[in-house]
Amino acid sequence: MAWPDTSIMAQKGVARGRAGAAYSLTEAAQGKYHYVYGPYAAPVLTVDPGAVIACETHDAFEGRIRHETDSPSAILRFPYLNPQNGPIFVNGAAKGDTLAVLIRAIRPRGPQPAGTTVIMPEFGGLVGTGATALLNPPLPERVKKLHVTAEHGTVWNDRITLPYRPFIGTIGTSPEIEAISSLQPDTHGGNMDLPDVAPDAVIYLPVQTEGALLYLGDCHAAQGDGELCGVAIEHPTVTTVQVDLIKGWPIRWPRLETADAIMTIGSARPMEDAARIAYRELVRWMVADFGFEEIDAYMLLTQCGRVRLGNMVDPKYTLGASVAKTILG
Amino acid sequence: MAWPDTSIMAQKGVARGRAGAAYSLTEAAQGKYHYVYGPYAAPVLTVDPGAVIACETHDAFEGRIRHETDSPSAILRFPYLNPQNGPIFVNGAAKGDTLAVLIRAIRPRGPQPAGTTVIMPEFGGLVGTGATALLNPPLPERVKKLHVTAEHGTVWNDRITLPYRPFIGTIGTSPEIEAISSLQPDTHGGNMDLPDVAPDAVIYLPVQTEGALLYLGDCHAAQGDGELCGVAIEHPTVTTVQVDLIKGWPIRWPRLETADAIMTIGSARPMEDAARIAYRELVRWMVADFGFEEIDAYMLLTQCGRVRLGNMVDPKYTLGASVAKTILG
Amino acid sequence: MAWPDTSIMAQKGVARGRAGAAYSLTEAAQGKYHYVYGPYAAPVLTVDPGAVIACETHDAFEGRIRHETDSPSAILRFPYLNPQNGPIFVNGAAKGDTLAVLIRAIRPRGPQPAGTTVIMPEFGGLVGTGATALLNPPLPERVKKLHVTAEHGTVWNDRITLPYRPFIGTIGTSPEIEAISSLQPDTHGGNMDLPDVAPDAVIYLPVQTEGALLYLGDCHAAQGDGELCGVAIEHPTVTTVQVDLIKGWPIRWPRLETADAIMTIGSARPMEDAARIAYRELVRWMVADFGFEEIDAYMLLTQCGRVRLGNMVDPKYTLGASVAKTILG
C-alpha cells in the first residue's frame, strides 16, 4: 500500500483518494497559457474528483530563453511571465471546500538543454529589486542553459551534477474576485516555489470559487532553500496530478502532507510574517484535527517544529512549517 | 490664477489642465460598485481628457454599518469591501501614458451620522492580523458613528472636534492583467490611504490598459498618519475630479503634486521598502525632470526630504516622499 | 512666559523646570569622547537637577573628514564613530526615574566649512548595507563640505540654501548593563536622528542606572525625514541643555514634548515595529496621564496622530508618533 492511501485526501475526499478518469492537457489542448490566477478565464478542462491529469507545462520563460547569449530583459515581456496550465474546473467544488492534489509524477520534456537559470536585473534575493528599491548598479545579466534528465539530474558543470529533485513551483486555485499574477504566492497557493510540493506529496488548497479552478506550472528540476537568485532550474515537463475534493474541511492557507509529516504554508513579507502564518496554521490544525490544546501545541512546536524556506524572492516570501506525524499520534 | 494652472498636468496634459465636459456618476448611474481594480469590468463612463466627474462614493462599508451596536464581523462579507466607483475609460489613454487627476472637491453626503469608524478583529496597526498572525486574543469589536459636516468637521465627543480634512482613500487605474483587491495599494494606486490625496492636489497614475480605467472611492473625513486602527472617518461623499492625460511621460508608481511640493508614493511591506520605493522614485524624478545629478539628489533629499505615512494597516503599507518646489528651482 | 514653564518637566521635575548651576563641557573638559552608551565609563561631570550644561560637541566623524577629496572609508575607523559628550551624572537619579532634558540652544562652532555630508560604502537608505546584504556594486564614495552658520543656514550650492534647523542626533542615558554603540538607537535613546529633538523641546529619557549617565552628540544643521543617505549636515556645535529629574514617572521609551504636542519615540526594525512601539507608547501615555480609555485613544489617534520618520539608516529605524495638545484637553 502506498502512503497516500492513508492520507487525509483518502480519508476525507469525495473520491476517497482513488484515481478516476485520465486526461492529457497537452500544449495543444491547453492552447493559451495564463499569467494570472483568477475567475475570469474559461476552464480548459472540467473533471470529477479523482481525475488524473497529465499537464504539459512550459518553463517559467515559456521557452523563450534559448541560448546563453540571450538577454532576459530584452526577451521577456512583463507581466507575461510564468505561464500556467488550467484552469481546471472540478465538479462539485464550492467556496469553503478544499481541493486535494496528489502529485504523481514530474518528468522533463522537450529538447536539451532543457534547463534554464538566469540572473535578471532587479530580481533576486541578494540584489536590489523593484520593492527593495536601491540606487546600486545591477549585476550583469547571465543565462545558463543546462542538460536535465530525470535519470542523471542537472549537469551544472564538469564537476557538479545536481540530482533531479523536481517539484511544482506554482500551483493554486482561483481567488474569489481577484486575478493574481502567477508570479505571486498568497492564500490561494500560486508561486510558492516550495520544494516540498513534489512527487508523492498531497497539497491541499482552499476553494474560493465554484469549480475551484486549478492552475499549475513553473516546474523546477532542482532548487535550494529560498530560490536565492530568483530562478531555479526551470524546465518544461509533463506533470501528472490527481485531484480530489474535500467538502466541509475549510482551510485558510495551503497545506501539504507527505508520508511522514504535515505542513502548513504561509506567504508574506517580511519573512517573519510568513513564518508566523505557517506556524499559526499548524497550531490551529493540531488543535482542530489532532486533539492538541492550543498552548501545548505552541510549546511543543517550539521543540520539534521544522521550517522550510520556499522563496525569498517573490512578491511574497513563502515558508512551510511542519511537524512529524509521529508527534501527532 | 490657481496653482493647478502651473501644474505638470497643465504643462503636459492633452487638455492642458483645462476643464472639459462635466459628468455626474450618481449611485444610480454607477449601479454596481467594484471590489477589484482590473480590466475585466465594463466602463461605467467614457470621457475625454479634461472631463470633470462628480462621483457619489460610498463609505468603505457600503453604508452597512449603521449603529454603534452593529457587529462589523457579522455584517461585512470579505472580499466585498471598499466599493469603488468606475471604471472610467479615458479616451486616448494607452499603456505607458500617465493619467492626471486633479481633485476639485470632496463633500459629505447622506444622512447623519455620516461618519463611521470601527475596531474589527485581525485588522489594524496595533493588533495581530491575518499576516502578522498571532495567538493573542483579539480586541473587542467597536463601532463609532460620528456627525460629519464640511463646515464643522467630525464631532468625536463633547470635547473634541476634528476639522474636516477630506481626501480620497482609494484611487487608481487598472493593472494590465491583474484584478487587485480594492483593499490593496500597489503601483496602480489603490488603497493608499494617504491624506495628501486631497482637494487641490493632482495625482498622477500610471496607465497600464487602454482607456486607463480610473476607479476611486473610500473617502475619509479625517485621518491620522498611518490610519492606526485601520479605519479612518469613513463617509459617503460627492467627490469631484478632473482628469487629464499625459502622453510620453511614463511613471512606475503614483506621484502627487501640490502648490508647494512634489511627492512620490510607494506601497510595500516591510515599511522600509515603501520608503525606499518612494524616495528612489523621487530621486529619479529629480534627475529626469529637474536637472539634478543622481548622487546629488540623493544627498540633498537626505537634508530636506519629507515623508508622510499613509497607512500601516493595508496589505501593503503606503508612504509618500516629497520635496519642496523651492528646492527644485 | 515661555512654554517650558508649563511643561511636564516643570510640573513634575525635582527642580520644577528651573535653571540651576551652569557648566561648560568644553573639548578640554570632556577629554576623551565616547563611542558607547554604557555604565562602564567614569562620569565627566556630576550635577544637580536644574543644571545647564553647554557641551562642545564634535561632528559624527570627530572632524576627521576635512576635504571633499577625502575617502571616508580610508579615514574612519569603525567602531570609533559618532563621538559623544558625557557621561553626566545627575544626582538623585535612580533606575525607574525619568530624566528630562530641555534643549536650550545649538550653535555651530569651529572653522568653515563647518558642515559635512558623505556617501559611504554599505551605508544609507537606498543602498545595500551590512544588514541588507547584497551583491550589487556600491555607489562611489563622495564628500561634501558645506558652509554652515546659524544665521544663513547651509549653503548647498549656488542656488540652494537650507535653513539652519539644528537638532541633537544622538542623546540618551546609559543602559543598565549593556554598552550600546553610539550608532544605535534603542529604549535608552541614542542615535535616533529625529529632527524634533531640537531647541525648545524637552526630551524625556528612561533612567536605568544610578545618576542616569547622560550622553549626547552628533548635532545636525539640517536633516530630511529618514536621513536618507545616512549622513545629515554633520557639524560641531555648542549645545546647551538643561536637565531635570522626574521621580516616580517611569517610561519605557524616550518621549518628547513641545509647546504644541507630545511625542513618543520608537526604534526598531522592520520600520513598522518602530511605528508600533511609538504609537503604543502614545496610547499608553494618553491613558495613564490624560484620562483616555485605551480603545478610544487607539481609535482617536487613527484620526489625528502624526508620524515623523527620524532615520531609516541606523541599526534600528526611529520614528516619532505625536498628538496635538489641543486634543489632550
Add this chain to the structure above:
Amino acid sequence: MAWPDTSIMAQKGVARGRAGAAYSLTEAAQGKYHYVYGPYAAPVLTVDPGAVIACETHDAFEGRIRHETDSPSAILRFPYLNPQNGPIFVNGAAKGDTLAVLIRAIRPRGPQPAGTTVIMPEFGGLVGTGATALLNPPLPERVKKLHVTAEHGTVWNDRITLPYRPFIGTIGTSPEIEAISSLQPDTHGGNMDLPDVAPDAVIYLPVQTEGALLYLGDCHAAQGDGELCGVAIEHPTVTTVQVDLIKGWPIRWPRLETADAIMTIGSARPMEDAARIAYRELVRWMVADFGFEEIDAYMLLTQCGRVRLGNMVDPKYTLGASVAKTILG
C-alpha cells in the same frame, strides 16, 4: 579518524585542531555568571589554543524556575537573564583573528526535572512583544518542567518523548567596545539559538578583542526551527568545548562546519536580512576559499543552498545558510 581532523580548524589552527590542556569551569570556578558579551569583565580562565574546557552551564533562567506553578514574570529580573560562562581569554588571539570552537560534548546535569520551558508575556514568535508592540491581551503564563536525560531525551507527556538533541544556544566572543546583552545575537555570535551548534560541529567566531573572550551558555535539550514560543527545552549542562585559534583568516559573521557541510550564520531583523547576510557570507566564502566565481556561486546556491532557521524570537532573528561539502569539491 574523526571528521574534525580534516576540518578547517585542523588545517589552519595554531594548535592544528589537536586537544591541549583540559580545564573544568565549574559553577564554583565560574563564580559570577555574565549577562552581557563585552570586554569589561575580567577573564575567568586563560588558555592556550587547543584547550579543552568543560563548562558547568546554567539554564537560561539560572535555575530559578523550579515548579510548574511558578510565575516567570514574577521571578525573572530583566536584564539578568541567560547567564553565561566565561569570559575565557585565549592566548595569542587578536582583532582580525578567528576563534574555532569544536563542541565535544553536552550532557545534562543537576536534579530532575532538569528541563524547563515557559510561556512569558510579551515574548515569543506568535505573540505581540516589546518590539512588535500591540494592544492585544497576552497569553497566560505557563511553565512546563520536564524530565531530561541524554539517554532517553525529553519526556513531553505520556505519549511524546523528544530525542536528546542538545546544542549551545548562546556562544560568542566579545565585541570590541560594546557590551551586548546575552539575549541578543549579532556578528559576535551570542544568542543565536541555532540547533546546528551541536556536538561534533566546529563554530568559527570573529575575534574583536585581545584574547577573544569566549562566552557560552544557554544549552537546549531539544529545539524546533525558530524556537517558536521563545523558550526551548532549557537545561543545565556540562558542555565541553575545544578551542583553537586561526590567524590571518578574518570573518565578519559566525561560521559553522560539520562533517558534511559548511554554514554561515546571519542575525538581523527583518528575517530576510538574516537570510541575506547568511547567503552573502556563504557566497563570499565559496569565492575566497573554494575557487568559485561570485555570480556562479550565487546561481549555484539558488539550486542547492540549505537554510536553517535558528530563532524567530530574539532581538535579532538568526538563520544559517549551508552548502554540502560535496558541492565544494
